[in-house]
Amino acid sequence: EAQVTQNPRYLITVTGKKLTVTCSQNMNHEYMSWYRQDPGLGLRQIYYSMNVEVTDKGDVPEGYKVSRKEKRNFPLILESPSPNQTSLYFCASWTGSETQYFGPGTRLLVL
Amino acid sequence: EDQVTQSPEALRLQEGESSSLNCSYTVSGLRGLFWYRQDPGKGPEFLFTLYSAGEEKEKERLKATLTKKESFLHITAPKPEDSATYLCAVFSGYSTLTFGKGTMLLVSP
Numbered sequence: 001e002a003q004v005t006q007n008p009r010y011l012i013t014v015t016g017k018k019l020t021v022t023c024s025q026n027m028n029h030e031y032m033s034w035y036r037q038d039p040g041l042g043l044r045q046i047y048y049s050m051n052v053e054v055t056d057k058g059d060v061p062e063g064y065k066v067s068r069k070e071k072r073n074f075p076l077i078l079e080s081p082s083p084n085q086t087s088l089y090f091c092a093s094w095t096g097s098e099t100q101y102f103g104p105g106t107r108l109l110v111l
Numbered sequence: 112e113d114q115v116t117q118s119p120e121a122l123r124l125q126e127g128e129s130s131s132l133n134c135s136y137t138v139s140g141l142r143g144l145f146w147y148r149q150d151p152g153k154g155p156e157f158l159f160t161l162y163s164a165g166e167e168k169e170k171e172r173l174k175a176t177l178t179k180k181e182s183f184l185h186i187t188a189p190k191p192e193d194s195a196t197y198l199c200a201v202f203s204g205y206s207t208l209t210f211g212k213g214t215m216l217l218v219s220p
Contacts, residue, residue: 004154033207042212043198044153058207090154099145100208102154 002027004103006091012109013081021076021106023091031059032074033098034066036087037105043090050096051075080111113138113203117211124189124218132184132214134199139203143202144182146175148195149213155198158184 004025013019025032033048035058045058049068063085065077076094078085086109094100114137124130136144143162147155160166161177168175170181172193174185184197198216 040212043200043210045207048207088152093152097143099157099160100155101157104154105152107152 002101004091004093004101006089006103006106009104009109010107012111014111015082016080019078019108020079021078021089021091021108023074023076023103024072025074025091025093025101026072027093027101028071029093029095029101030071031070031100032093033100034064034076034093035073035090036060036085037090038087039056046076046089080106083110086110112199113209115199115201115209116209117197117199117214119214120212121215122217124186124216126190126218126220127188128186129185129189132197132216134182134184134211135180136182136199136201138201138203138209140203143200144177144183145200145202145208146184147198147200149198150195158197171197186216189216189219191220195216 007022032049034046035043037043044060046064047066049055055066089101089106092100116135118133146158149155158176164179166177172187176183194217196213198213200210
């Protein structure tokens, strides 16, 4: 079954404690993206990757890092999380021309 | 900069009451417009892709249309299970999608 998986699904942490949210896809897609979704602001892209070792900033990259060492994985790293990064995060993958497939989401609370 | 505006922000319908959702866009070179459905706390689920003005696509009670400036998602005789947030996004070929803020649809029995 074609899918995008994210882990963890729910995470509560404290300010400054580094965390990583993993994302994996089994469709051999070149493109992968990270979004955050906040009430009233919609989906905003954080980072995207066009292939292994190729990443670029989206609309709201501050405070986040990504890496793409393998085609299937695209982890999102928060080196020093702050309360304003409390949000619902989605990973997505696609071929670059058709629809994006979204993961189930990771709900993050930073205290 | 690509921009997408969806209206209305929220829409309440009675079961069977047909209506349309609007997605207006400004993009330099549209390569695709996408419609998604999103249930609370879940990832967006793909509905349609439209590529050129005049194109139409249908799926059950939903029909999407595209002009040079906007897209409509028509909902015919909706049912309560159609209640969700509907998202529109545009792709201009720079490897990113730009999303609208969505229309929250509630269909009452």
